[in-house]
Structures are given as structure tokens and as C-alpha cells.
Amino acid sequence: xxxxxxxxxxxxxxxxxxxxxxxxxxxxxxxxxxxxxxxxxxxxxxxxxxxxxxxxxxxxxxxxxxxxxxxxxxxxxxxxxxxxxxxxxxxxxxxxxxxxxxxxxxxxxxxxxxxxxxxxxxxxxxxxxxxxxxxxxxxxxxxxxxxxxxxxxxxxxxxxxxxxxxxxxxxxxxxxxxxxxxxxxxxxxxxxxxxxxxxxxxxxxxxxxxxxxxxxxxxxxxxxxxxxxxxxxxxxxxxxxxxxxxxxxxxxxxxxxxxxxxxxxxxxxxxxxxxxxxxxxxxxxxxxxxxxxxxxxxxxxxxxxxxxxxxxxxxxxxxxxxxxxxxxxxxxxxxxxxxxxxxxxxxxxxxxxxxxxxxxxxxxxxxxxxxxxxxxxxxxxxxxxxxxxxxxxxxxxxxxxxxxxxxxxxxxxxxx
Amino acid sequence: xxxxxxxxxxxxxxxxxxxxxxxxxxxxxxxxxxxxxxxxxxxxxxxxxxxxxxxxxxxxxxxxxxxxxxxxxxxxxxxxxxxxxxxxxxxxxxxxxxxxxxxxxxxxxxxxxxxxxxxxxxxxx
Numbered sequence: 001x002x003x004x005x006x007x008x009x010x011x012x013x014x015x016x017x018x019x020x021x022x023x024x025x026x027x028x029x030x031x032x033x034x035x036x037x038x039x040x041x042x043x044x045x046x047x048x049x050x051x052x053x054x055x056x057x058x059x060x061x062x063x064x065x066x067x068x069x070x071x072x073x074x075x076x077x078x079x080x081x082x083x084x085x086x087x088x089x090x091x092x093x094x095x096x097x098x099x100x101x102x103x104x105x106x107x108x109x110x111x112x113x114x115x116x117x118x119x120x121x122x123x124x125x126x127x128x129x130x131x132x133x134x135x136x137x138x139x140x141x142x143x144x145x146x147x148x149x150x151x152x153x154x155x156x157x158x159x160x161x162x163x164x165x166x167x168x169x170x171x172x173x174x175x176x177x178x179x180x181x182x183x184x185x186x187x188x189x190x191x192x193x194x195x196x197x198x199x200x201x202x203x204x205x206x207x208x209x210x211x212x213x214x215x216x217x218x219x220x221x222x223x224x225x226x227x228x229x230x231x232x233x234x235x236x237x238x239x240x241x242x243x244x245x246x247x248x249x250x251x252x253x254x255x256x257x258x259x260x261x262x263x264x265x266x267x268x269x270x271x272x273x274x275x276x277x278x279x280x281x282x283x284x285x286x287x288x289x290x291x292x293x294x295x296x297x298x299x300x301x302x303x304x305x306x307x308x309x310x311x312x313x314x315x316x317x318x319x320x321x322x323x324x325x326x327x328x329x330x331x332x333x334x335x336x337x338x339x340x341x342x343x344x345x346x347x348x349x350x351x352x353x354x355x356x357x358x359x360x361x362x363x364x365x366x367x368x369x370x371x372x373x374x375x376x377x378x379x380x381x382x383x384x385x386x387x388x389x390x391x392x393x394x395x396x397x398x399x400x401x402x403x404x405x406x407x408x409x410x411x412x413x414x415x416x
Numbered sequence: 417x418x419x420x421x422x423x424x425x426x427x428x429x430x431x432x433x434x435x436x437x438x439x440x441x442x443x444x445x446x447x448x449x450x451x452x453x454x455x456x457x458x459x460x461x462x463x464x465x466x467x468x469x470x471x472x473x474x475x476x477x478x479x480x481x482x483x484x485x486x487x488x489x490x491x492x493x494x495x496x497x498x499x500x501x502x503x504x505x506x507x508x509x510x511x512x513x514x515x516x517x518x519x520x521x522x523x524x525x526x527x528x529x530x531x532x533x534x535x536x537x538x539x540x541x
């Protein structure tokens with residue numbers, strides 16, 4: 001897909017990152033390694049390590065509270081698990097995932113355009129004001145990275161080593177993609193819709209991050225061109241001024257800084273669609289490390305998961321006093337039907353009480369009243385079941401790319 | 417949470433670095449007219465010394481942070497080979513074969529394990 005380069009400015013973007021790299025190139029690596037530009041990073045390694053918690057440093061990025069710094073260039077920030085004590089994840093605590101290091105540090109909303117082209121009646125471009133003038137919808141939905149929890153895979157796989165915090169739940173407001181595609185007049189023979197944002201690789205030979213959605217999913221009324229997150233403009237790191245929101249699907253499709261939509265007659269065959277972001281065709285995306293699956297498909301809907309958030313991992317709880325075990329569950333849009341909790345490592349299970357229903361794509365809070373009657377270590381587990389009957393497995397799946405982990409996660413606590 | 421905060425505060429005092437607490441206000445974006453901007457981070461990071469570390473620095477760090485390496489668990493040589501080949505063939509890094517081998521040697525030296533573990537061929541970074 002040919003999109004104007006950010007350096008040319010037609011889409012209203014200039015990149016501070018690119019300028020930085022130019023400076024870097026001119027002065028060798030001295031600038032990068034200079035202690036004079038030491039950032040606000042504090043080691044968090046001494047804090048109790050939770051299962052799935054990334055033991056990295058904390059870093060307060062632009063428009064963000066301190067989040068776990070996974071990598072800085074491209075930038076990956078993970079939400080600490082305590083962030084998920086609320087049903088809605090605040091914008092400033094929302095995780096950040098970027099594929100390419102040259103992403104926009106500056107956006108001019110006046111000159112920003114979304115171009116629509118490809119297999120349609122007539123190409124056109126929309127201003128942000130024109131997108132905002134379309135009928136607006138707001139959907140509460142979980143955005144989760146395909147590789148969330150990758151660091152828990154055994155055997156380990158290469159890739160961004162996320163703990164469990166590459167996810168968040170927000171209210172996404174925007175225009176339906178369907179309305180834009182109907183305005184475009186999709187021609188017979190179209191099979192998918194491709195999306196490009198302004199992010200780029202540092203060198204031109206790096207494949208641009210372009211992703212495609214099947215036409216059916218693009219036309220789904222819940223797929224939106226989002227300009228507002230939790231009642232505020234999107235943070236720049238989360239795609240301001242416009243990102244695609246695909247409720248129920250993994251975040252790889254939630255394209256940020258989106259400037260180009262192309263309706264296509266043939267499937268996109270770039271690196272980001274194949275071999276990246278593909279899963280084995282087996283129903284649970286599982287494969288044998290010693291005999292990798294031959295057939296793969298693009299990753300798509302999320303499977304069901306749940307997490308105990310409180311008490312926190314390695315936390316202390318008093319003996320003979322009531323303890324509220326709480327957390328949240330979510331899936332790919334069937335909705336959460338049931339959450340069960342085990343306080344004996346999975347030997348017995350009991351139904352938890354569900355919190356308010358914020359919609360089928362949202363986190364669903366659960367609470368379970370528990371009174372530990374003896375001192376010692378307890379292994380707590382939560383297990384969610386969807387409205388369609390899908391349930392979290394007791395043993396973890398494995399696949400080569402570290403996607404779709406959804407085993408029942410254990411939380412260890414100590415009663416005294 | 418309290419425990420982590422206390423530890424963080426203690427570290428902050430000890431190291432004299434910029435204070436971070438979980439309730440810190442996030443830095444706002446700059447808005448001038450219709451132009452919205454943020455200052456992107458510059459977070460220096462160095463890998464341990466090792467054979468060919470200079471080749472690694474010269475050929476890899478212009479596109480990505482060394483945290484991409486330090487964040488990985490130790491891998492067998494064939495996984496690091498696959499990573500470096502991916503950087504060249506897919507991400508388009510202009511690195512000749514001799515330098516690729518030197519970089520692989522360095523990665524194995526600082527982040528390697530014996531070649532017994534099952535293959536784990538990564539897709540997206």
C-alpha cells in the first residue's frame with residue numbers, strides 16, 4: 001500500500017523519532033548512550049514478582065503514568081496488574097504496543113486525512129471533522145495484544161516478552177467503518193479491507209505495518225474508526241487522532257494513526273499477515289514444539305480469559321477473616337456467562353458473583369467471598385466460561401509465536 | 417501495592433533518580449493550535465560486553481533498542497540465527513553474512529543456551 005511518507009507531511013504528521021534518528025546517525029551512538037539524557041526510569045525489580053508480571057523498569061511515558069517498560073524503541077509499555085482493579089482502564093494507564101520505531105510524535109489535526117480507495121466506486125479522503133460528523137457509536141471493549149502473556153510460554157518463544165498486562169478495557173467512540181465503506185461503494189469481488197497507519201520502519205526496506213480484515217468483519221457494525229477513548233481524545237501513543245477498533249479481535253488489527261483504507265480483491269500477503277500473526281488451525285491454536293503445524297490462519301477472535309486481581313500475587317490475607325477474591329473475565333464477544341474460583345489449587349470450584357455487565361466485549365468483574373480457615377500458602381485460580389460454552393483450559397496451550405494464552409492462571413497468597 | 421510503592425520510593429531516594437509513584441500525574445501533550453505533540457523517550461540501554469559487541473551496536477541499534485535483546489530469555493543458537501536472518505530478510509537490515517555471523521556469536525555469548533531446547537521459531541516481534 002503506498003501511503004505518503006510522514007516526512008512529506010501531507011497526512012499532517014511529522015516524526016520526532018525520525019529527526020532524533022537523523023541526529024543520532026550524525027553523531028554516532030554517543031547521543032543514545034549519553035547519561036546526560038537519563039530518563040525517568042526507576043527499577044522495580046525489588047518489588048514482589050508476580051506470575052506474568054514483567055520485572056522490568058517503570059517508565060512514565062508521554063500522557064502515561066509509570067508503566068512497565070518492556071522495550072523503548074519501538075516503545076512497548078505494559079500495564080501493571082493493579083491497573084485492572086477498575087472495569088475501565090484509564091487512558092494514562094493503558095498499555096502501549098508499537099511495531100515500528102518511526103511513529104508520530106506530532107499530529108496536525110487540521111491537515112490529517114483518511115483516504116479511502118481500492119476496489120470501490122470512487123476514491124476519496126475524509127477530514128477528522130467529516131469523520132466526527134458521521135453517526136457516532138461508543139462500545140466498551142477489551143484491547144489485548146495477540147502475544148499478551150508470551151513470557152509465560154514454556155518452552156519460551158522469541159518476541160516481545162509481555163507479562164499479563166498487554167491488555168486494557170476502554171469505552172471507544174467513533175464512526176462505524178461500515179458507514180464509510182457504504183459511502184465508498186464497495187464493488188463486487190472485494191474480499192478484505194486493508195489498513196495503513198503513519199508508523200514506518202527506520203529504514204525503507206522494513207515492511208510497512210499494514211493489516212487486513214476480512215470484508216465481513218470490516219462491515220460489522222461494531223468495527224469503528226475511533227477518535228475518542230474513555231471520553232477523551234486518544235493518547236498519541238494509543239493512536240491519536242484515529243484508530244481502528246475491532247471489538248472481540250486481537251489488537252493487531254486495531255490499527256493506530258490510521259490514514260489509509262483500501263478495499264482489496266486479493267488477500268494481502270505482507271510479512272504482517274504471513275508469517276506474522278498467524279495461529280495453527282487447531283481449534284485451540286495449540287501445536288507441538290517438536291512438530292509445528294503445517295496449516296496456519298491469521299489470528300482473529302480472542303479466546304476466553306480471567307484474572308484474579310485482588311488479593312494480588314504473593315499477597316498476605318488474614319486467617320479467619322473474610323477476603324474478597326476479585327478480578328475480571330472477558331472473551332471475544334460471546335460474553336462471560338460464569339466465573340468459578342478455586343482456593344485449593346483447582347481441586348474444587350465454586351461460582352463467583354458477577355459484577356455489572358458493561359457489554360459483551362468488556363471486562364466483567366467477579367467477586368468471591370472467601371475466609372481462609374488456616375495459615376499457610378493458598379493457590380487461587382479463576383476459571384471463566386463464555387455464553388457460547390467455551391471455558392478456560394487447565395493446561396496451557398503452546399504455539400510458536402506465543403499467542404492466545406488462556407490457561408486458568410494461579411495466584412499464590414499467604415494466610416497468617 | 418503499598419509494598420511496591422515503598423520499595424520504589426526507597427529506590428528513588430537511594431538512586432536520586434526522577435521520582436516515580438503510581439499516582440504521579442501523566443505528562444500532558446503539547447497542543448499548539450491544531451498541532452498535538454509529545455516528546456518521545458530517549459532511554460539509553462547497553463548490553464553487556466562480549467565478542468563483536470561493536471558489530472552488534474553498529475548494525476542493530478539504529479532500528480531498535482537493545483532492550484529487544486535483553487528482554488529475551490536465553491535462547492539456543494538456532495533461535496538467535498533465525499532472529500538475525502529475520503532482521504535481514506524480512507526487516508531489510510543491510511548486514512552482510514560475515515557480520516550476521518559475528519552478531520549471532522555475540523547474542524549467543526550474552527544470551528545463549530545449549531542447542532538442546534525445542535525449536536521456537538518466532539513470528540512477529
